[in-house]
Amino acid sequence: MKSYHAPAAILLILGLIANSSAWSQVGINTTNPRASLEVAGSMSISNSVEIGDYSGLNDADASTFLIQETNNSIKSLDVSNPTGVALAYIQEYVIEDPNLDWVKDFDTGIDAVDYVVIVTSASFNQELDLTNSAGAADNASIPFSSAFIKNGTWHLVADYPQAANIDETAMGIWTISTLIFSNDVSKQYGTIGVPMSGNSTGSAVSPIIN
Structure with a gap:
């Protein structure tokens, strides 16, 4: 009889399913997940991420943005803080x-x-x-x-x-x-020269934003 070794990705998925069935929460690199899925460490996503449910921002809510730095680190930007960094x-x-x-x-x-x-x-x-x-x-x-x-x-x-x-x-x-x-x-487009040739009206050759 031949024996087969399942690919690591399949074993990981099966492990997640088993872990999810037993504890209803999945943790990667952590034994105490605080949400349905918690990843303790770096994560790389090559395709899109779909968010099923999210609530809108109310007037009284504090709005926070996530900014990616050049070294691939992520920082939070709390624009509700009057003394902090803002957009x-x-x-x-x-x-x-x-x-x-x-x-x-x-x-x-x-x-x-x-x-x-x-x-x-x-x-x-x-x-x-x-x-x-x-x-x-x-x-x-x-x-x-x-x-x-x-x-x-x-x-x-x-x-x-x-x-x-x-x-x-x-x-x-x-x-x-x-x-x-x-x-x-903000995005800087630089300077656009506009020759009017003595006229009082004119138009752009092409818009900078379509």
Whole structure:
């Protein structure tokens, strides 16, 4: 009579079935599984993993993300922790007593390699008057604010073009709100040159996102 040796994978499956039938919980490299299946050690999955039942996130629930590092380790990211790492940050800058209504260059010190800064809103607390430049009486002015990169960090600029404080002795205050993204969780497409050839309308050759 010939004898056959079952492949290791079949023996493992049979062992899991037997173990599951006896204790209703399966443990790999552990004799005390804390769930229906617990793997104590590394695991490699070559195909997809299907999750049968999962509940939605409620407003009161703490949301946590799992991030894979370059060394294949996994870290948890708890965005509900106000002092911890987050996917994005909201920062308000209150800039007091600039030159009239003009903030030419404010260095936030935020590294432009690791982060992206976007100005979401800006307001100035002083009453303004148009300048005495030629033709200014026929013009209007809207606030201009933006973030830009200089010497490796993000800077802010804010101004009312062709306008300035009526009371030049008053202390003006700019309130600038920014949204700060980590480059780890955002995708940078770089710069796209758009030749308008003197026209006021144009269109992209192809969208960056389909």
